Amino acid sequence: MQAEESTEQVLKTIEEKTSQPRSQILELLEKKKQKYSGMLTDSGAAWLVAKDLGVELRLERKISEKASISSLQAGLQNIDLEVKVVQAFQAREFEKNSRKGKILNLIVGDESGEIRLTLWHKDARSFEEEKIEKGSRLALHNCRVQEFQGKKQLSLDYNGSLEVLEKGKEKTTKLEELREGMQNIDVIARIARVFPAKKFLKEAREGRLANFELSDATASVRATAWNDLVQEVEGLRPNDLVKIENAYTKQGLKEVELHLGWQARIIKEPKTSAEIPELPARKLERKAFAELAENQAFEQKAVVLELLPGRLFFEVCPKCGKKPQPLEGKMVCENCGQLEKTEKRLVIAAMLDDASKVLRASFFGKQAEELLEESTEKILEKIEGQGAEKTLKELNEKVSGKEIEIQAIAKKNQFSGELEVSVRRVDKT
Incomplete structure (x- = not known):
């Protein structure tokens, strides 16, 4: 079914069932497209207008109930297919006309060929939340075919849906089996350590990279995530279980390393039968400031x-712990969307002396509570009752001269360039 035919059919149905003039219906259609900031086609907007007006649509299909990929032509709509996930790329967030959205691209295939499938917004989020992996068999309902840069691609229409028919069979590589020059590798492992992200310049373009360490029951390896995947790595913590799809290997200075390029994907806490033991607490080297x-x-x-x-x-954000941003008078989390409320966490800056040097140290959340030996709730009550200045003075009197043992990371202050420490653990001495 051609897109224009579908839109025209919806408009005729609305006219017949509501007796509204075509001009008024078209005006409603344009308002609906403006509301969604250009993210709707005419067909999608017409479907939403029909729904608003209480018009039930039953469009006749023009192709078989289950189409094959090789039979698809640009402009076809209302298509059902059964496909297998050949490759899934990392979802990306974007902003258009002050509205945030999410997009996730896949390569799917059947016996007749392969095609790109693009999921938007709630469908992209649902795909991530269900942790659908490479090799899974899917039923796609109510798709449309478009052409982009000379190639056909699929997307779910307004009332389309995706159903997992069969979970992909796990075919992963153990870390001890990694060799130089391997491509499209899938591994399941635990995060041992994440290093601060770095920026770099290549051909006058700025990029980002983040190094981290992975460990399974067989070995530990160093890994590097590039550009769009850096944000995903920054959200990982030691002992998080991850599945990495479509990575590749390169020889590092000492051993083979895993690299996550533009084709790679990170799945946190995957649905897996693999048993990867938790890692013991890392013993850090004692160092003078x-x-x-x-x-x-x-x-x-x-x-x-x-x-x-x-x-x-x-x-x-009370759900994922990320810092939300203000948008049109609301607080919005890039992971969880608009928030009804946020959660307050302590942040304390202090000067520490270890007899070799005095350094500025930052304590966040639980570490701040350990330093002050008081809960966030209790300190917030004090601030509300007597103000921040008096509360800080009382806390200073309480902790000045206190001996502590810390686990921390040394960082340079981006404004002063001075070395300071970010505390990850606090113990009494």
């Missing part, structure tokens, strides 16, 4: 000299 280098993880004993003035808490 004067010996620290940038990005070095360490542990050390120190004395709290004073707490520094400044904000005492920050707001996070």
Whole structure:
């Protein structure tokens, strides 16, 4: 069915069932397209207008109930297919006309060929939440075929849907089996360590990379994520279980390393039968402040000299812990969307002395509570009752001179260029 025919058929049905003039229906259609900031086709907007007016649509299909990929032509709509996921790319978020959206691209195939499938917004989120993996068999309902850069591609129409018929069979590579030059590798492992992301320039274009360590029951390897995947790696924590699809290997300075390029995908906490044991707590090297280098993880004993003035808490998404951003008077999380409320977490800056050097240290959330030996709720109550300045003064009197042992990472302050530490764990001495 051609897109124009489908739109025209919907408009005729609305006219017949509502007796509204065509001009008024077209005006409603344009308003609907404007509301969605250009994210709707004429056909999709017409379907929404029909729904608003209480018009039930039953469009006749022009092709077989289950089409094959080789039979698809640009402009076809209302298609059902059964396909297998050949490859899934990492979902990306974007902003258009002050509205945020999500897009996820797949390569799907059947016996007759392969085609790109694009999922938008809620369908992309649903695909991620269900942790659908490579090799899974899907039923696609009510698709449309479009042409982009000379190639046909699929997308779900307004009332389309995706159903998992069969989970993909796991074909993963153990870390000990990695060799130089391997392509399209899938691995399941735990995150051992994540290093701070870095920027780089290549051919006058800026990019980002993040190094991290993976471990399974057979080996540990160093991995590098590039550009769009860096944000995914930054959200990972030690002992998180991940499945990485479509990675490749290169020889590093000492051993073979895993690389996650534009084709790779990270699935956090995948639905897997693989048993990957949790990693033991990492033993860090004890280092004096004067010996620290940038990005070095360490542990050390120190004395709290004073707490520094400044904000005492920050707001996070209560679901995923990320920092939300204001948008049109609302707080919006890039992972979870618009938030009804946010969660407050403590942030404390202090000067520490380990007898070799005095450094500024930052304590967030649980680490701040450990330092102050008070809960976030109790401190917020004090701030509401007597103000931040008096509360900070009382806390200073309580912790100044306190001896603590910390596990932390040394970082350079982006404004001053001075070395400081971000504390990951606090223990009493």
